[in-house]
Structure formats: C-alpha cells, structure tokens
Amino acid sequence: MSAIVHLRSAVALIGRFPALAGVNLDVHAGEILLLRGPNGAGKTTLLGVCAGLIGLSTGEAVVLGEDLTRNRRAVRRRVGLLGHDSFLYQDLSVVENLDFWSRAAAATVADGRAALDRLGVASRLFELPVHSLSAGQRRRVSFAAMICRRPELWLLDEPHAGLDSAGRDLVDGLMSEAATSGATVLFASHELDRAEHVAHRSVTISGGVILDETPPSTETRADS
Amino acid sequence: MSQSGGVLSDALLVARKDLLLERRAKIGIGQVLPFAILVLLLFAFALDPDRGILKLATPGLFWVTVLFSAVLTLQRSFALEAEDGILEALRLSGMSPAGIYLGKVTALTIELLLLEAVLVLGVAVLYDTKFLGIPLLFAIALLATLGIAGAGAVYGALAARLRSRETLLPLLLLPLLAPVLIAATRGCEVSLEREAMSGWPWAALLGIFALVYLTLGSFLFRPLLEDA
Amino acid sequence: MTTTKIQSASTVSPAPTGTGSRGTKVLGGFALVFLIIAVVYGLFISPPDAQLGNTIRIIYMHVPTVMAAYLAFIITAVSSGMYLWKRTEFWDLLGSSGAEIGVLFFAVTIVDGALWGKVTWGVFWRWEPRLTTSAVLLIMYIGYLAVRAIPADPRTRATRCAIIGIVAIVNVPIVHKAVDWWRGLHQGKTVLGTIDPEMGGTQLFAMYSALIAGLLVCVWLLIHRFRAGFLAERASDLGLDQALEERRLESSPATGEDA
C-alpha cells in the first residue's frame, strides 16, 4: 500500500532559510504519527508542506496520491490543518465562523454544527464573537472548523496546547477515532507523555531533518 | 463530498461574510464614515465657500473623499484576511480565487456605495448642491465604485501582508485610480448640470475601467493568494 | 563550424568580471555612434523648426526618452506575464530591470518636458494633459519599485511585482485616454510627444538618430541591469548551501531533547 505522505530529500525554504533541509518521511494510511522535536526544528513547516501550503525547493513530496511538486492545490481540500493561528474571524460569532468555513470547504452548515457538538462547545457560546472566547474554547472552535471538512489527512500542530485535561482527552479520542475510520493523523506535540500514548509511532525532527525514522512495522515507541 | 460550488457561490459566500463582519465590527460606520465627513468639512475650511470655489469643485472633492475612504476601507477589509492565518485557511478551503476576489469586490462595492449615499447627503447639506440627472449620477456612482473596488481589491490583497501597507497601498492604488477619478468627476459635473455635454460617455468609460479591472483581478487573484 | 565553437568557448571560459560582454560592447558602440550623430545634428547642424524654433532641440531628447521608457515598461509587462506563466528567475529579473530603467527614462522625459514648457509657455508646469499623464504613470511605476525594494522571499517578491507590472501596463492606455478627454473631448493635439511629419531632412535625421540611440541605450542598460540583478541574487544565494549544512548540523548534538 502506498504511503499517504511520502517525502524524499524534501527541502523547503522560508525566505532564504532552509526550514526543511532534506526530510525523508513516510506516513501510512490509518496511522497516527507523532512528530517530536525542539522549537524551530521544522515541525510547522513540515505540516505546511503536507497541506500544500508551502512549496518544496527540491525533493519529492506526494501526499494523498497528489504530487505536490506539480500541483499543491489539489491536496488542500482533502487535508485538515490545525495550526498555531486560529483560522477564525475574530469579530464573527462561533456559529458564523463555522457556517462560513464549513460552506467554504463545500461541507454543509449541519456538518459545522455537528462538529461543534463533537468538540463539546457549549451552545451558550455559539453567539459570542470569537475574540471574547478563552484560548481553550477558541482552540475547540478551530478544531471543529477543521473536522467539519471531513479531512482524509489530519495535520495538527500542538493539538493539546491551551486545552484543559478534558479537552486533551477529547482530542486524543478524536485522533484515535479518525485513525480507525480510515483517516491518517500527523501531529506535532511537546506533550510527549500524552502524545506517545495516543500515537502509533513517533519520529524526531531536528534541524530540518528527520533523525530516527523507524520502520513502520515497529509499533509504539522506538527509543527513549 | 460535493465539489466546490463554483465562482459565483464562492463570491456570494465571501460577500455575505464580509458584510456580516461589517455589521459586527462597524468599522465602516463608526470610523470610515466620520472620517469622510471630516474630510468634506476640511475641504470647506480650505476652500473659502464664499467665493463659490467650493461649489465648482464639489464633484472633485466628493470623489477625492471617496478615494481616501476607499483606501481605509480596503486596508481594513484585507487586514482582516491577513490576521489569524485566515489567508492560509482561505487557500486550504479550496474556494476559487476568482470567487474570493469577486466576493470581496461585491462587499466593498456595497459598503462604498452606502458611504457615498451618506456623503451625497452631506454634500447636499454642507455645500448646497442641487442634483439633476439622478439616473446618470447613480450609474456613475455604481460604475466608478465597481472600478475602485475592483482595482482596490487586487492591491489591497497585495499590500495586506506587507509591514508598510499603510503607506504602500495609497501609493500603488491612487495613481491607478486617477482615470476613475477624472471620469467620475467629469461625469458628476455633467449630472449636476454644470456642463452642457451629455455625461453618458463618462459612465461608459467608467464601465470599461470596471470591466478591465474586474477581469484582471479575477485572473491575478490566484497568484496573489498563492504567492504574494 | 568547429572553429566558431572553439572561439565562442574561449570567449566564455574566463568568468566575466563585470556585467559587460562582447555583445554589450558592440551594442554600446553602436549606441555611442548614434548618440554622437544625434548630438552633432540635434544641437548644431539641424536648423530651428518653423513652429517650435530652437525648442525642437529639446524634443530631440524628449521623444527618444519617452520611447525608451515605453519600451522598458512593455518589456516589464511581457516579463510579468511570462513570470506568472513560467515562474523563472529570468522573467522576474528582466521585469524588474525594465521597471527601473523605465522609471529612469520617464523621469528624464518629464524634466525635459518641463524645460520645454518653460521656454514655450514661460512656466515649468502647466496642467497640460500629457504632463499630468506622465506624472501619474511615473508614480505608478515608483510604486512597483517600492514593492520591489521590500525584502521578501524571492518567489513572493516576484509575484507581487509581476502583478503590479501587468496592472500598470493595462492602466497606461486608460490613463492616456482619460487624460486626453479630461478637458473635454475637443482638446487640440499637443505637439509634445509626436513627430511632426513636416520636419526637414536634417531635423528628421537628428530625430531618428536620437531615437535609435535612445532605444539602443535602453537595451544596453537593460542587459547590464539584468546581469547586475542576477549577480545580486547569486550573492544572496551564497549563504544557502552553507545554511543547509548548518541547518543539518543543528540536529546532531541535540538528539536527546527532553522538554
């Protein structure tokens, strides 16, 4: 079976800075892969490359069967990216944001509402503008806006950040559920105890390269 | 999953979102409109009203005021899209760039037309202008505003992520809109019966500008969204 | 066949120490010849014009510079379109070189026009359609250069500039038309910026040699500016391989990150 994410010698420049300096990575269907690494290692850039947002300057990248060196746009509708930014209009209310983003992604308004439910966003928050929410509540809304697209590949940058322990459990559950239902999850996290528990496999990225890509046969943790 | 709804439905979605944002944040009504009225007042101070200069110059002053207000509106409209990773989210959404562009233009046109409507009242009261040729005036306002929004959305999006956007946007946009200013001003002079000549050629000219800018913008918005 | 090959190889093999080459030297030589002809005929031999008098000698400079500027802007526009299609550094560099040289010639055109106005009208600036047109267009391209000067990722900067290059050229005829009609549709044709068909032989000769000289100088400048831009890009790339190496080295001591 072919890999969902297939990167070979991938070099990506941010300005003239090589954020990725030759990444080799395979992520297989239905897998939950944890991306570890210090700040500035290139985790966010790697997720951006997989989402088709950041182009490679050299190397190969095939995501969900689409060759990103030829066309970065085709893959975008099929992935869900949860970034550091909220991807939400601060002045619009929670439901207004969800309605807009779900319809923008060719999903229905009902999908958006269902996603809000799934993320446990209380209905008393629905009419509040996003800027008045707490960081954790906003994170849940962002997450809802991501899953309402029903992405085939989840790309999560620090999904646990800013959430309380109930929220973290919820996120872990969503990731496991996504993987069992056929989606693939690639996420970056600093919360190693929690993350390694939910991940099937982990790799470490540092200095723009993957250090220890373990063969996909070995389940769970490889070292440390 | 259904494919993207096409350019028009994307445009509609974006336009409705922008108008909703204006209704929630009220920057246009609360800040841009008072600014525009202030400019009208300042013109009245600068050009002594007793000597009739103000009356002669009314159409020009009106459109200069609209242009300045348009720059502010554009800056606000695209600053919103550059915050919080919205541009990335728009790229990820799979909406067609031309649809996003036309949606922004539609919302901007509606907002600017409303502003102009209030300004026209202001001009009528402050400068004691008599309006004749209402259909022509309306056509000119609509077509000129489409041109301003059409060209402005391209440069507004281009400048949005630059740190020097406050200075760069007017520098790029105002020379581009010089012909719109000329045609709209002359057209309005006609519709205020200052000139014997019929004003419809000016309206046609404004229509051509709008068409050119809208066509260009629809094509250029993809590279703009992707790489600029 | 073989000899020419060897010859061309021998001319290429030593790396150039500047932006000059055999081609630019030949081109520059031709430009110089026409410039000298233009100076001799334009300033000394050709008689004053029947209508314009001696001010025609300003027109000898005015027309070539405006033509050179338009040539440069058209090159910028074509390069901008080609860049958005091909996405190569070549078109980006050519486009930005064109814009810079266009601004140079256009600024000179406006100064020449103002000097012509001083003699003819007694004032440097009159709200004359063509002068106003030129000023507006000049500022439009100054905006291009302002965007160009903002440090950015090369692809981002190139895309921004290409978009402005296209929008600006489309606006050139629009501005021209609008300003022509500005003072009513019955404004008399201005002499400035057109070649009078009734010019005498030496006048035409001076005009055409100045025109050819202007276009040659424009192309000559374009080649040099393009190469300087190319060198500047290579100079800022210099750190790139090293940066890649350093980036990879970042990882080696830091295998055991904990936090």
Next chain:
Amino acid sequence: MNSSNLTETLCIVGAWLVTFGAVGAYGASVILRGRRLSKIVPPEQRRWM
C-alpha cells in the same frame, strides 16, 4: 528678448545635460555594482542566462 534667448539656451542645454547626466550616472552605477558583485560571486555562477 535677450533674457528669453538665454532661458531658451539654458533650457535646451539643460535638457540634454539632464538626459545624458541621469542616464550616464545610472549606467555607471549599474556597471560599478556589477563589478563589485562579481568579486563576491564565485566564477562558476557568473554565467548569464
């Protein structure tokens, strides 16, 4: 009469000087920039496309 002739001559000479001066100065600056950059860039990259 005399002063208008003087203005005319000054303006004509000025126009030619401005044109040659500006274009010449720009050309010189480009060539000097090229020479300076040539010293930095390694020879194998000094190929013109």
